[in-house]
Amino acid sequence: MNTADRAEALALAAAHFPEISPPTARDMLEYVRLELGHEEILDGFQWYGGHLSQAIAPRTILHVLSGNTPHAAFQTVLRGLLLGSHNLVKFPSGELGKMEEFPELLPPGLASKLECSRQLGEDWFQRAEAWVVFGSDATVAGFRAKCPPEVLFQAHGHRISLAVVLEDPELQSCPLAARDVSLFEQQGCLSPQVIFVGGDALRYAGALAREMERFALANPVPPLPLDVQAEIAHARADWDFRASGDPEITVWKGEGWTVVHENSRDFPVSPLHRFVFVKPLPADFSSCLARFSHHLGGLGIWPGTPANAERFAGAGFSRICPIGRMQETPLTWHADSRQNLASLVRWVDFEP
Amino acid sequence: MNYAALETEISRWMATGSGGFEEWILRVHRFQRARNPAYGDFCSGFPDPTRWQDIPAVPVSAFKTTGLRSFPEDETIRTFETSGTTGGPPGRHHFCSLSLYLHAATRGWVGAGLPASDLVAIIPPPGEARHSSLSQMASWLVPQDRFYFGKPGELLGALEKTAKPVIFGTALAFLDFFEWMGSRALVLPGGSLAVETGGYKGTLRELPKGELYKLFQERLGLPPDSVWNEYGMTELSSQFYTNGMGRPHKAPAWARGLVVHPTSGCEVDEGETGILRLFDVANLGSVCAIQTRDLAIRRGRDFELIGRDPAALPRGCSLMADELLS
Numbered sequence: 067m068n069t070a071d072r073a074e075a076l077a078l079a080a081a082h083f084p085e086i087s088p089p090t091a092r093d094m095l096e097y098v099r100l101e102l103g104h105e106e107i108l109d110g111f112q113w114y115g116g117h118l119s120q121a122i123a124p125r126t127i128l129h130v131l132s133g134n135t136p137h138a139a140f141q142t143v144l145r146g147l148l149l150g151s152h153n154l155v156k157f158p159s160g161e162l163g164k165m166e167e168f169p170e171l172l173p174p175g176l177a178s179k180l181e182c183s184r185q186l187g188e189d190w191f192q193r194a195e196a197w198v199v200f201g202s203d204a205t206v207a208g209f210r211a212k213c214p215p216e217v218l219f220q221a222h223g224h225r226i227s228l229a230v231v232l233e234d235p236e237l238q239s240c241p242l243a244a245r246d247v248s249l250f251e252q253q254g255c256l257s258p259q260v261i262f263v264g265g266d267a268l269r270y271a272g273a274l275a276r277e278m279e280r281f282a283l284a285n286p287v288p289p290l291p292l293d294v295q296a297e298i299a300h301a302r303a304d305w306d307f308r309a310s311g312d313p314e315i316t317v318w319k320g321e322g323w324t325v326v327h328e329n330s331r332d333f334p335v336s337p338l339h340r341f342v343f344v345k346p347l348p349a350d351f352s353s354c355l356a357r358f359s360h361h362l363g364g365l366g367i368w369p370g371t372p373a374n375a376e377r378f379a380g381a382g383f384s385r386i387c388p389i390g391r392m393q394e395t396p397l398t399w400h401a402d403s404r405q406n407l408a409s410l411v412r413w414v415d416f417e418p
Numbered sequence: 419m420n421y422a423a424l425e426t427e428i429s430r431w432m433a434t435g436s437g438g439f440e441e442w443i444l445r446v447h448r449f450q451r452a453r454n455p456a457y458g459d460f461c462s463g464f465p466d467p468t469r470w471q472d473i474p475a476v477p478v479s480a481f482k483t484t485g486l487r488s489f490p491e492d493e494t495i496r497t498f499e500t501s502g503t504t505g506g507p508p509g510r511h512h513f514c515s516l517s518l519y520l521h522a523a524t525r526g527w528v529g530a531g532l533p534a535s536d537l538v539a540i541i542p543p544p545g546e547a548r549h550s551s552l553s554q555m556a557s558w559l560v561p562q563d564r565f566y567f568g569k570p571g572e573l574l575g576a577l578e579k580t581a582k583p584v585i586f587g588t589a590l591a592f593l594d595f596f597e598w599m600g601s602r603a604l605v606l607p608g609g610s611l612a613v614e615t616g617g618y619k620g621t622l623r624e625l626p627k628g629e630l631y632k633l634f635q636e637r638l639g640l641p642p643d644s645v646w647n648e649y650g651m652t653e654l655s656s657q658f659y660t661n662g663m664g665r666p667h668k669a670p671a672w673a674r675g676l677v678v679h680p681t682s683g684c685e686v687d688e689g690e691t692g693i694l695r696l697f698d699v700a701n702l703g704s705v706c707a708i709q710t711r712d713l714a715i716r717r718g719r720d721f722e723l724i725g726r727d728p729a730a731l732p733r734g735c736s737l738m739a740d741e742l743l744s
Contacts (some may be wrong), residue, residue: 291712292680296693299680300711303477308458311484 242390287322
């Protein structure tokens with residue numbers, strides 16, 4: 067199968083997952099062109115400046131997936147298959163939902179390039195020419211230490227994502243923000259944990275709480291393990307106590323969701339699982355993010371204008387988008403601020 | 419009734435060692451509701467309890483954010499601080515008198531069945547750790563010249579010279595000592611005990627309880643039943659004890675544990691797991707009802723501690739800010 071054939075087959079399989087904004091075959095070929103310069107450059111030499119070049123995909127890629135976020139898992143596996151590599155996929159201990167059905171939807175020529183398991187295969191480390199690792203700093207460091215120097219290593223660490231509402235007197239972004247927070251149970255690296263609001267943040271928080279309730283009624287929270295329930299209970303108890311002695315703090319909560327309005331200078335800690343903070347937007351927004359600058363993920367903004375995006379372009383986020391689209395990443399997204407297809411290939415040049 | 423008078427009455431009751439828990443804890447609660455402004459504000463959202471189980475419990479994190487005192491601030495004589503692992507402020511427990519803490523620590527120790535003689539400690543002495551409640555407690559139990567924290571050679575010598583030593587220390591200190599021992603091994607005489615507490619806060623080291631207890635057997639010749647665990651908190655005045663593996667922690671007569679469901683807040687059924695709340699009559703100067711961050715299994719009137727295991731939480735790629743701050 068050449069690149070176009072693979073893109074066609076992948077698009078057909080991906081179409082079964084509307085929840086992760088599946089790319090079309092055209093999207094995938096465009097992605098190859100954007101990152102590698104030519105959409106057939108994986109299939110043979112193509113002109114590249116004054117000479118010919120070919121991109122050589124790793125024969126085998128090891129993907130170590132994290133948590134229960136199907137979006138990231140889907141995209142990395144799709145990249146590996148689009149390159150034409152053989153893919154060894156270590157699933158996390160948690161469920162990945164429908165993502166686990168993906169291999170069954172592929173034609174034999176691609177399905178045979180996918181080995182999935184919840185355990186790392188004994189020889190996987192030796193077989194893989196590239197490792198793609200999702201996880202905490204400690205997980206990434208652990209794998210990096212084991213990775214031979216000649217093997218390509220692509221890390222996707224954990225991230226904090228936020229949203230900023232610069233102006234929204236009609237509270238139009240609230241239902242969209244509730245969706246961004248609630249999808250994937252706030253487990254994704256693009257799930258906002260704090261929403262900074264210019265103007266009346268308390269009013270925004272109240273409206274957001276109503277939308278969180280509405281979203282939860284339509285999309286109930288799945289059963290949570292006891293220790294997760296306990297973490298949420300601790301966070302709620304903590305903020306309930308603080309609210310009892312501080313009129314600046316208000317807590318709204320329902321079945322499976324929590325909204326806290328507070329205006330301290332501290333960065334609040336969310337236990338995730340639809341637990342979101344609303345804070346007034348500080349004048350020194352960038353400096354309040356300084357301690358997380360290497361771990362910032364996505365920023366949702368409202369209104370989502372280019373001028374507003376420019377204001378935050380240098381803040382450290384890898385992605386800025388309008389609130390409501392935080393969970394819908396294009397394949398061409400520079401996840402972790404880099405080209406993730408280009409960083410997996412090697413090059414061979416021919417100078418005729 | 420003022421603090422001193424109530425303290426005296428509670429001390430007398432604690433000395434009797436039995437009965438009347440509900441009456442006393444409700445009395446302490448009412449006192450604190452009236453005298454502790456932050457707790458009073460918190461309680462305004464709850465009805466007056468008629469059962470000890472319904473006393474509003476503050477989250478243990480409240481000791482980080484609020485000065486929880488049931489006495490005027492300027493009467494504070496000691497403040498103990500948690501070791502803190504998150505880079506945030508430590509939890510602070512203020513005292514205007516250490517009398518009830520002293521009674522709870524010493525009577526609780528003996529009441530649990532632990533010997534009051536031949537104690538040695540691998541805990542920093544109070545002079546070196548003025549903000550440590552554990553060091554304070556150890557100073558009431560262990561003679562001043564029997565503290566061997568950071569002195570493994572002297573500890574080894576003391577153990578060899580003591581008839582039936584009772585070694586009191588943190589799990590981490592025991593681990594350090596075992597590592598220092600290398601291939602050496604002692605067989606302590608029958609009747610010797612170890613009491614471990616604490617854990618591995620603020621360190622990257624961790625050892626499952628079963629493996630730690632195996633080391634007690636290998637290095638000191640102590641079978642699991644001769645190894646005790648003391649479960650206490652800076653934010654409390656009383657302690658809970660168990661020995662061996664898989665047994666529940668028992669409370670003294672003036673304290674109770676309550677295992678509640680995280681969502682409903684109701685007590686779980688026998689054998690079920692939930693969040694551990696602790697009720698402590700001796701905690702007169704702050705708050706007598708605290709919701710811990712630990713999970714436990716309800717075992718009759720006692721509880722089997724599971725603890726807090728953040729690694730058990732299934733996480734995606736969304737980073738919790740406290741992981742970064744830790």
